[in-house]
Amino acid sequence: MPNSRRLGVSPLTSLSGQKALVTGAAGGIGIAIIQALKNAGAVVAGADKQPSHTSDFSIIGDLTDPTFSDHLPETAAQALSGLDIVINNAGIIRRGPITEASDEDFIDSFAVNVEAPFRVCRASIPLLASGGGGAIVNVASCWGVHPGPNHPIYCMSKAAIASMTQCLGHDHAHQGIRVNAVCPNEVDTPMLRSGFEARGMDPQTAIQDLNGSVPIGHIAQPEEIADVVLFLASDQSRYMCGALVEVNGGKPVF
Ligand SMILES: NC(=O)c1ccc[n+]([C@@H]2O[C@H](COP(=O)([O-])OP(=O)(O)OC[C@H]3O[C@@H](n4cnc5c(N)ncnc54)[C@H](O)[C@@H]3O)[C@@H](O)[C@H]2O)c1
Secondary structure, three states, X not given: OOHHXXXXXXOOOOXXXXXXXXXXXXXXXXXXXXXXXXHOOOEEEEEEXXXXXXXXXXXXXXXXXXHHHHHHHHHHHHHHOOOOEEEEOOOOOOOOOHHHOOHHHHHHHHHHHHHHHHHHHHHHHHHHHHOOOEEEEEEOOHHHXXXXXXOHHHHHHHHHHHHHHHHHHHHOHHHOEEEEEXXXXXXXXXXXXXXXXXXXXXXXXXXXXXXXXXXXXXXXXXXXXXXHHHHHHOHHHOOOOOOEEEEOOOOOOO
């Protein structure tokens, strides 16, 4: 064991030579996660419906296709010659009370936010175990831990991935596989901005207003979430298993 660990001094975050898969690679938080992992020395495969221009390998496909999700970890492992880190980041949001929700809202949300991470985790764990262990980081939401108003489908789906994280966190620690989740509040990404546009609001003005509701002074930038994902993916969080880490600038859900 390195001296720095024996003395209780945190090693610098390094993922030198590690192989990582990131889903939702072309989205706001996904791009920031990929950059953070690459800055720490990892080689990254990015999966998305759209091309990932920042990852080392772009894997294009629809996570709601079971065949794609089931084979994604193996596809990434072949492209990268191994797999150490898996980040389940892709997600969609459907807004409105349950009385306005369609079957498609429910089915699509659970397909992307719950079923795809289930399939990716199930296929990743044997690969990570065969390499001696690894880290899975799920991107849940603080709305999955403390449900916010008028988003029941989104909150239910994020509660499910939070629960899966806690279950797998204890089930697979003995294999050296740590499973944790980051739970952001509002983040300045296309997901958030599209919601304002759909309601006929100017996203920039709406975000300025929203900044005033956050005790730390602003909603999260994607990099502020990605740095916590990096921590959970790295050896700096080596004793964390099944944790739901809220990253909210001090703003509670209400
Ligand atoms: N933005 C926020 O305020 C916020 C807050 C809390 C949690 N989150 C979570 O963070 C994660 C990333 O969100 P974001 O804000 O970057 O969103 P985003 O919309 O910018 O990016 C999501 C990405 O996922 C991809 N994706 C969606 N469905 C897919 C599918 N079926 N197959 C393949 N790829 C698919 C999209 O193409 C997109 O590139 C999501 O899980 C989201 O729920 C976001």
